[in-house]
Amino acid sequence: MTRTLTIDAKDMVGQSITVQGWVNSRRDHGGLIFIDLRDHAGILQLTVDANSNEFKEAESLRDEYVIKATGTVTERAEDLKNPNLATGSVELDVTDLVILNKSEPLPISIDESQQTNEERRLEYRYLDLRREKMQRMLKRRAEYYTYLRIYMESHDFIEITTPILANSSPEGARDFLVPSRVHPGTFYALPQAPQQFKQLLMVGGIPRYYQIATCFRDEDPRADRLYGDFYQLDLEMSFVDDGETVRREMEPLIQNLVTDFGQLKLSTEDIPRIPYAEAMDRFGTDKPDLRFGMELVDLTEELANCGFGVFTGAINADGVVKAICVSKQFSRSEIDKLTEHAKGGGAGGMPYMTVENGKAISSIAKFFSEEHLQVIVEKTGAKDGDTILFGSDQRERVNKVLGSLRSKLGDDLGLKDPNTVALAWIVDFPFYEKDEKTGRIDFGHNPFSMPKGGLDALESEDKLAIVADQYDMVMNGYEICSGAVRNYNPEVMYRAFGVLGYDQQYVESRFGALLNAFKFGAPPHAGCAFGLDRIFMVLTNEDNIREVVAFPKNGSGVDLMMHSPSTVDSNQLTELSIQVDTET
């Protein structure tokens, strides 16, 4: 028999029902007590009369007591109905009242009107989850998973779970290690992603694999990045040797999630493909928010001979001058704030000009000829009342600073429509990248991707010009997916590492299992993984990823409720052959 919920009462006038739930509030009128009973479905008003046997019991009720009430559903008089309540046309005339459990006064408020700080909420997450918003979130999240599974299954992907106790992988984020008891001195690692396993599944003859996979990374969190464990929709397809096939296969899912599941608007019908280099050039980032323009304009060529030493100095040092045009005039203090922001990103300062009557006006204008000022206005497309913000330095830094300013201004000026979602595929990531600090070349993203052009491409003169068949999906400025055509050819794998100066033995020691498998007829394969928490965050218009997870850790990786991480019994350590230096 199913339990009767508060919400059911509205259709059960005249019947006797039993409901169970929490006391949301109690209004004691002396001779008549109203109780708002709350369960996950809503709120129902109970009434207990002074003549009732249950009156004493009702008087003793306090907020959040768990009770069971039996009574008759009664239609309220017309002027006593509460239109703000789904069950507001009825009430339960209580004949039997049982306190199932008492509750101390709550340390945090469940009432949505009073927002408790996050630290307290995480400490008492089980109470926080009683809030309507969190109840809704958890339910939506379950529906979200179902939505994903239906799509994947209907596209012939089969779900396969891969081990949680896996191996440390040398590239990438820091691992969570798990000591082995049976083999003292050795460790499992929790997988940062099922990357190697899913590729091994391809070798194992699985045509299409997917998994809602738990991933573990020991890196400092952000507002859009959880600490510790998080979820990916991980997938891989065999006999696919181009990224476009994967992108076409998966993009309807994301589009449907936006329009159907999320009831939001897509900014474009088709999802644009933007090469990495172009994204960096136009937006200063590989995860641009495309809900608004304000693109970066390169003025390096035009201003190479201008009289402003800051610009020419940067250009002569192989740097660039770029600008963004903002449709707003800023006050002195606003400019100061923006300059502060730019400096935070590593800029030396933030030159700017305002445009009046088609002319650029600025304290630095005197350093420029009329022609140069004219070119600046024309190339940035600045109109009267606009402000042009400049960055001049090495290309990477200018992109970072202006890209960050662009995003901040997008927020400040309300250009990021919360009801619109802009999607983009960023493609053609560099296969190798130069480490700014060491000057050494290393893998741009990961060594599993196939360089476009294969073995031949790796022999090309300019190693930094080699692109990987690798792609990210970007959603409103968040990276929500990363994928690639995999390097399934041992020869290409050895050579890719060889370019970096690593010999065969090194590669085998790091990726032995994968490499071995590739020697036995690995099919071409490609895939990707979507960050599920982050996508859900965007779909529900949250700007903190902890809001969409039941039990998140805080910014220092601490579970404030369970108090993990924690020390363990010394016997456990002994069994694991582990000594802990408790100093530090």
Next chain:
RNA sequence: GGGCUCGUGGUGUAGCUGGCCUAACAUGCCUCCCUGUCACGGAGGAGAUCGCCGGUUCGAAUCCGGUCGGGCCCGCCA
């Protein structure tokens, strides 16, 4: 590891250009009154040495230094 920022009864805030702060307001909590409320109402009450340590000062929630904790960002995140 670094930068910015916050820390005041159970909860959320105000005060923070030093003294009128013996710390205010809202909410919650306790007692009493109330038979139609729905954020019920009314009367009364308890509850904070202002994160912690130190300094400046006649005097510190307020200024300074340090420290601990939270948040955001940079680094990091194949």
